[in-house]
Amino acid sequence: MNDDQLLRYSRHILLDEIGIDGQQRLLAAHALIVGAGGLGSPAALYLGSAGVGRLTLVDDDTVDLTNLQRQIAHATDRIGQPKTASVRQAVAALNPEVQIETVQQRADPALLDALVAAADVVLDCCDNFATRQAVNAACVRWRRPLVSGAAIRFDAQLAVFDPRDPASPCYACLFPPDSPPEETRCATMGVLAPLVGVVGSLQAMEALKLLSGAGPAAAGRLLMLDARRTEWSTLRVPRQRGCPVCGGR
DSSP states (O other): OOOHHHTHHHHHHTTTTHHHHHHHHHHTTEEEEESSTHHHHHHHEEEEEEEEEEEEEEEEOOOOOOGTTTTTTOOOOGSBHHHHHHHHHHHHHHOTTSSEEEOSSOOOOOHHHHHHHHHHHHEOOOOOOOHHHHHHHHHHHHHHEEEEEEEEBBBEHHHHHHHSSTTTTHHHHSOOTOOOOOOHHHHHHHHHEEEEEEEHHHHHHHHHHHTTTTOOOOOOOEEEEEETTEEEEEEOOOTTTTTTTTTTO
């Protein structure tokens, strides 16, 4: 690291759990973020400001006025721009050293297979069940840790799935692919603005722990937040031997 980097990342370096070695691991790391909206915005901003050297952003949507209530990486003067380009601009303003690649298309299985293979950690910040399953399948195939988040109305959840750990479940262990839940979207159900910020920030935190080696990630647990009461609850999630995605691992 040069002098400017030592200063920029000094508050990380002061942490015994990260230090210079951990920060250098972050600088050399590559994070894939699927979704550049409410969750992807804070996740990308924190990963970029923390010095993750390379970010790949995937989203096929453009910035809309209704996004600005909660998607904090976007701005009024960028309405109509691709969300990936808007997030890239926001991250670059915080940390111009980060290499940012953007993919403006829907994340299908073929695309994810290529992108996940090149990443060190994957953040699922999307908003639909089919894409979540495709992201999970690619992470299991390439043994890449997955940090998954979701938020709707006043409810949110966070989970880490690490295929490198034989005891860790995958997303399909918790949500079987053949039993899709009823789709709920912010456009019809609404969402409390800071809630996506809480979850996206936690996704960044778990990803930074995984990349730097700062501490154990929250693998094997589903964390659920009821923002009405500001109450967290935790559900232990075992790996399902009959899981169609990871059961034979």
